[in-house]
Amino acid sequence: xxxxxxxxxxxxxxxxxxxIFQVGKGGTNExxxxxxxxxxxxxxxxxxxxxxxxxxxxxEIAEELADxxxxxxxxxxxxxIILYKESKDNKKIELP
Numbered sequence: 001x002x003x004x005x006x007x008x009x010x011x012x013x014x015x016x017x018x019x020i021f022q023v024g025k026g027g028t029n030e031x032x033x034x035x036x037x038x039x040x041x042x043x044x045x046x047x048x049x050x051x052x053x054x055x056x057x058x059x060e061i062a063e064e065l066a067d068x069x070x071x072x073x074x075x076x077x078x079x080x081i082i083l084y085k086e087s088k089d090n091k092k093i094e095l096p
């Protein structure tokens with residue numbers, strides 16, 4: 001679990017990032033989760049955008065993605081989800 005201070009720090013780092021993946025009307029699937037897992041191992045911190053035509057609730061999608069990728073949900077703001085997972089091989093972010 002991340003502390004409030006750590007989440008605030010990660011939000012500041014994620015502010016300048018662009019969303020890498022988009023969740024559309026198909027919702028989440030195994031392929032998307034696999035790609036997110038691979039990408040988050042390299043980047044540690046990522047943004048995912050939820051499109052307007054997505055029928056599922058963005059908070060439910062965020063919880064599902066965090067659960068299935070074993071990442072920490074940093075924030076859901078608007079239609080953007082921010083996830084963090086400490087990398088095993090490419091550690092770049094030092095949490096306070």
